[in-house]
Amino acid sequence: MTKPHILVARAIFPETLARLAQQFEVEANPDDAIWTKAQLIERLQGKVGAFTTGSERVDTEVLAACPQLRIVANMAVGYNNFDVDAMTAAGVLATNAPDVLTETTADFGFALLMATARRVTESEHFLRAGKWTKWSYDMFAGAEVHGSTLGILGMGRIGQGIARRGAHGFGMKVIYHNRSRLSPEREAECEARYVDKEELLRTADHLVLVVPYSAASHHAIGAAELALMKRTACLVNIARGGIVDDAALAVALREKRIAAAGLDVFEGEPKVHPDLLTVPNVVLTPHIASATIPTRMAMANLAADNLIGFLTQGKPLTPLNPEVLTR
Numbered sequence: 001m002t003k004p005h006i007l008v009a010r011a012i013f014p015e016t017l018a019r020l021a022q023q024f025e026v027e028a029n030p031d032d033a034i035w036t037k038a039q040l041i042e043r044l045q046g047k048v049g050a051f052t053t054g055s056e057r058v059d060t061e062v063l064a065a066c067p068q069l070r071i072v073a074n075m076a077v078g079y080n081n082f083d084v085d086a087m088t089a090a091g092v093l094a095t096n097a098p099d100v101l102t103e104t105t106a107d108f109g110f111a112l113l114m115a116t117a118r119r120v121t122e123s124e125h126f127l128r129a130g131k132w133t134k135w136s137y138d139m140f141a142g143a144e145v146h147g148s149t150l151g152i153l154g155m156g157r158i159g160q161g162i163a164r165r166g167a168h169g170f171g172m173k174v175i176y177h178n179r180s181r182l183s184p185e186r187e188a189e190c191e192a193r194y195v196d197k198e199e200l201l202r203t204a205d206h207l208v209l210v211v212p213y214s215a216a217s218h219h220a221i222g223a224a225e226l227a228l229m230k231r232t233a234c235l236v237n238i239a240r241g242g243i244v245d246d247a248a249l250a251v252a253l254r255e256k257r258i259a260a261a262g263l264d265v266f267e268g269e270p271k272v273h274p275d276l277l278t279v280p281n282v283v284l285t286p287h288i289a290s291a292t293i294p295t296r297m298a299m300a301n302l303a304a305d306n307l308i309g310f311l312t313q314g315k316p317l318t319p320l321n322p323e324v325l326t327r
């Protein structure tokens with residue numbers, strides 16, 4: 001019996017590829033080349049499944065050119081690289097990789113918050129540049145984290161993980177804004193108070209963004225929102241590029257309209273807005289919030305399990321458009 005053909009669009013763990021190869025004829029990308037849309041379409045010919053990361057866009061053009069495609073499994077919890085409506089219309093199952101990265105990503109949100117508030121990278125650059133010739137009482141004085149007010153925009157699983165760390169670990173007062181309010185039990189567990197977006201912006205000492213990217217969240221933080229924040233506030237984005245207007249943020253940082261920012265995601269990444277590269281009060285990391293080997297392995301295996309489960313038994317683990325299954 002011939003095995004179904006699938007495409008693995010980026011380099012992944014050899015162990016995951018080996019698991020997939022037991023079930024499928026796999027075309028892989030061992031050189032980890034970044035393909036154009038035309039190259040992706042070319043490689044998808046004859047494939048019923050695809051393993052993607054957030055960098056491969058699956059839209060109407062790709063779907064129309066690949067009528068045999070039945071499932072695309074994303075090795076990411078975010079799936080703004082998918083046009084899910086178009087996939088549903090084309091009868092193509094979309095899956096993502098939730099849950100397995102929640103705690104690791106919340107850890108990183110806190111790492112970035114701490115590094116930003118306490119000016120860790122800025123002071124390291126100073127030291128490495130040989131500028132540390134004497135200690136002084138106010139050198140790299142930053143913002144308090146413990147006991148301060150932590151604001152969270154987007155209170156899904158990762159947002160709740162950050163809230164728990166802030167409330168239980170750092171004695172922070174936690175406020176949040178989300179499309180829908182958490183249950184009273186969940187709010188109590190996270191010690192988090194629901195507020196409107198304006199109160200969140202005005203009150204937070206540290207604002208962490210964990211909201212999914214969509215047309216509705218595009219530039220949710222722009223010049224007007226930054227103007228509402230405290231001049232002493234720190235902003236942390238571990239969600240997606242495009243949620244923050246990076247050009248407006250660079251201006252706000254340069255003019256010290258907010259104290260500092262920590263960014264793991266960028267509009268048009270891996271390109272970074274040039275103005276962000278020249279302001280000192282920003283910590284910049286290359287989209288690594290879920291980057292530990294056990295977590296990345298769990299994400300890769302979940303994407304693989306979605307392909308295996310669906311293509312061998314019609315049972316994916318984490319479908320985004322389950323209505324496709326009942327057609």
Ligand code: GLV
Nearest residue numbers: 075076077078290
């Ligand atoms: C990472 O950004 C993810 O969505 O998993």
